[in-house]
Amino acid sequence: MDPLFNDAWPSGFAAPARYALFGGGKRVRPALCVAAYQAVAPDPQALGQVLPAAAALELVHTYSLVHDDLPAMDDDDERRGRPTVHIAYDEPTAILAGDALLTEAFRVLAVQEHWSSASKAALIGRLATAAGYHGMIGGQVADINGVQTLEDLTRLHRGKTGALIQASCWMGAVCGGADAIHLAALDAYGAAVGLAFQLADDLLDEEEDAEEGGPPSFVKLLGAEETRRRAVELCDEAIGLAQQLERPDTLTALAQFIVERKI
Amino acid sequence: MDPLFNDAWPSGFAAPARYALFGGGKRVRPALCVAAYQAVAPDPQALGQVLPAAAALELVHTYSLVHDDLPAMDDDDERRGRPTVHIAYDEPTAILAGDALLTEAFRVLAVQEHWSSASKAALIGRLATAAGYHGMIGGQVADINGVQTLEDLTRLHRGKTGALIQASCWMGAVCGGADAIHLAALDAYGAAVGLAFQLADDLLDEEEDAEEGGPPSFVKLLGAEETRRRAVELCDEAIGLAQQLERPDTLTALAQFIVERKI
Numbered sequence: 001m002d003p004l005f006n007d008a009w010p011s012g013f014a015a016p017a018r019y020a021l022f023g024g025g026k027r028v029r030p031a032l033c034v035a036a037y038q039a040v041a042p043d044p045q046a047l048g049q050v051l052p053a054a055a056a057l058e059l060v061h062t063y064s065l066v067h068d069d070l071p072a073m074d075d076d077d078e079r080r081g082r083p084t085v086h087i088a089y090d091e092p093t094a095i096l097a098g099d100a101l102l103t104e105a106f107r108v109l110a111v112q113e114h115w116s117s118a119s120k121a122a123l124i125g126r127l128a129t130a131a132g133y134h135g136m137i138g139g140q141v142a143d144i145n146g147v148q149t150l151e152d153l154t155r156l157h158r159g160k161t162g163a164l165i166q167a168s169c170w171m172g173a174v175c176g177g178a179d180a181i182h183l184a185a186l187d188a189y190g191a192a193v194g195l196a197f198q199l200a201d202d203l204l205d206e207e208e209d210a211e212e213g214g215p216p217s218f219v220k221l222l223g224a225e226e227t228r229r230r231a232v233e234l235c236d237e238a239i240g241l242a243q244q245l246e247r248p249d250t251l252t253a254l255a256q257f258i259v260e261r262k263i
Numbered sequence: 264m265d266p267l268f269n270d271a272w273p274s275g276f277a278a279p280a281r282y283a284l285f286g287g288g289k290r291v292r293p294a295l296c297v298a299a300y301q302a303v304a305p306d307p308q309a310l311g312q313v314l315p316a317a318a319a320l321e322l323v324h325t326y327s328l329v330h331d332d333l334p335a336m337d338d339d340d341e342r343r344g345r346p347t348v349h350i351a352y353d354e355p356t357a358i359l360a361g362d363a364l365l366t367e368a369f370r371v372l373a374v375q376e377h378w379s380s381a382s383k384a385a386l387i388g389r390l391a392t393a394a395g396y397h398g399m400i401g402g403q404v405a406d407i408n409g410v411q412t413l414e415d416l417t418r419l420h421r422g423k424t425g426a427l428i429q430a431s432c433w434m435g436a437v438c439g440g441a442d443a444i445h446l447a448a449l450d451a452y453g454a455a456v457g458l459a460f461q462l463a464d465d466l467l468d469e470e471e472d473a474e475e476g477g478p479p480s481f482v483k484l485l486g487a488e489e490t491r492r493r494a495v496e497l498c499d500e501a502i503g504l505a506q507q508l509e510r511p512d513t514l515t516a517l518a519q520f521i522v523e524r525k526i
Contacts (some may be wrong), residue, residue: 013404014396023496066371067362074336091335092407095358099330099365100400108367110384113489117380124387128370133277141276144355170299 016089016097020066021058024080026263029061029168030054030253032193033204035250036172036186044247050175052112053123056105056132057168060131063101066094068140115175122174126167135163143215150221161201162194170191184257189241189251196234197258201225206261218240235259266494272313279352279360280367281328284322285497287343291517292324292431293317295456299435299449307510313438316386317377317437319368320431323394326364327427329357331403363395385437389430396428413484417458425457425466432456445508451502452514459497460521462490467525498522 037050069076070083070091077087086094109123109124129135139160147153173183202218218227238255242248287446300313320444332339340350349357372387392398392481402423410416432453434448465480469487481490501518 013401017396063362067358070335070358072358093404095333095335096400096403096407098362099326102362102365103391103400105393106387107395110391111387117384120387121380121383124369124383125373128366128373132370133280133363134382136365137359138276141356141357207303209405247315 014100014118016085016093017100019088019098020097021062021084023082025058025062026261027058028197028258029057029164031163031263032168032254033057033172033175034250035254036169036190037176038223038224039176039186039226039242039245040173040178040182041176044176049114050172052108052114053175056108056123057164057171058219059101059105059108059167060127062138063098063105064131064136064140066101070094070183081206086150119174124169126170126174130167131155132144133157135167139163147216152156153216153218153221156189158195161198165194165197166190184206185241185244189238189255192234192238193237193255196255199231199234200259200261203227203231231259264398265516277363278443279348280355281361283360283364284325286345287466288325289524290321291460291521292427295428295431295453296438296513296516297319299432299453300439301402302439302449302505302508302510302514303441303445304417304439307439312377313435315371315377316434318436319386319390319425320434321369321372322364322468323390323399324427326361326368327399327403329361329364334358342387374492382437387440389433391439393426393430398422398430401500410479415479416481416484417478420457420461421454423462426452428460435458448504448507452501452518455497455504456518456521459494459501459518461523462494462497466490466494494507494522
């Protein structure tokens with residue numbers, strides 16, 4: 001994955017974006033995308049058919065982190081043990097690097113030669129829907145505005161975290177040429193693990209959440225035990241859906257990792 | 264053009280993006296896109312074939328203004344006689360509104376039913392290339408880094424302003440089903456008016472630029488007379504290219520407006 005090279009501008013231009021992109025991370029979205037592809041594709045080893053989609057998902061996720069870390073947003077100085085982009089460079093550079101990462105995600109999908117034009121349009125439409133007001137940005141706006149009820153919190157996280165995770169599975173399935181039934185199964189799998197991912201996140205942050213104040217979380221609204229029960233239930237649901245597919249093993253392992261992870 | 268309605272989230276979510284989008288402006292990019300379409304299309308009145316592209320271009324242009332105006336960037340409190348988005352709302356809201364406008368541009372192109380999938384992929388690829396490191400963002404980074412020579416300044420503006428203007432003409436031509444020769448003529452027309460636009464901008468800012476200090480401009484490097492001569496030359500070149508097309512009149516008028524405008 002090297003979408004940000006081959007640049008007529010001095011190569012230093014893309015350095016802040018590359019700094020953000022190649023700074024580690026779990027790569028959950030690309031992993032889900034590739035796993036969904038391999039679960040249904042006629043040739044699961046032909047990864048050239050899916051890697052551009054996996055790259056686009058990580059580009060969108062990384063842009064969202066760069067902008068989330070900005071002083072006006074979460075004001076985080078460190079991510080993954082390294083200075084955030086606006087610390088390592090400066091704030092204008094971080095804003096533009098985030099913008100460039102988002103733009104590059106759509107360019108990567110649009111210029112692939114492996115895919116039919118119909119697939120490209122479908123993949124781009126889904127990624128943009130998942131990333132925008134109907135998905136990730138919608139969830140971020142809801143987060144800024146503040147929510148109170150469990151229903152609102154669930155909707156917030158289905159947007160902020162869930163939409164892109166769900167799109168990862170759907171996009172992998174499209175790259176693999178899934179039929180309608182398998183596509184629906186992978187979409188539902190993505191919805192389940194997307195919400196489970198956030199429940200697990202809240203459990204990891206349990207100690208912080210137990211403090212007074214701070215934003216609402218599933219642990220605060222439901223308690224740790226009920227949050228864990230719901231995460232396991234969603235994981236089981238996802239594994240059940242994966243069983244409908246020809247090669248469910250990686251999806252099963254990823255669903256378990258998402259709920260049981262300690263990072 | 265109403266891409267930001269029909270929202271499962273409270274409609275207030277998209278209000279900051281709509282505030283930026285519907286705050287006036289010359290709409291040069293949509294106008295060029297529609298004029299390029301009408302110059303070549305078999306049915307120049309069938310505007311449904313081109314308006315989504317025109318909308319996407321204005322969405323990208325508007326996002327770039329919202330982010331440019333941020334305190335960390337140009338720190339502008341007013342645009343077009345109204346408070347900028349981060350003043351009317353707040354800074355996180357402005358960052359997210361810009362992100363959403365950019366995302367929405369690609370979604371609008373991806374979901375159109377009027378176009379073939381091949382056209383969608385081509386339009387999205389060109390828009391992303393024009394908006395990213397190879398175009399607009401590349402020019403913005405060069406601007407932040409500072410340039411000294413006429414060659415660097417020209418390249419900066421071919422990226423920062425020119426790439427999206429040139430893409431506007433190319434995208435309109437593609438929507439109109441232009442053949443390769445007419446597409447090349449409209450692409451070259453767009454390159455000429457894109458640079459002429461910036462020369463004219465520098466002439467409009469002539470008094471400021473005459474002051475000591477400040478960033479380099481064409482007027483500073485070439486003088487007002489030579490800058491005006493080059494703008495007129497580019498305008499003439501653009502008009503010559505437009506003459507190759509079946510209906511050149513609007514393109515001719517727009518080239519003249521771009522050079523002679525007082526706004």
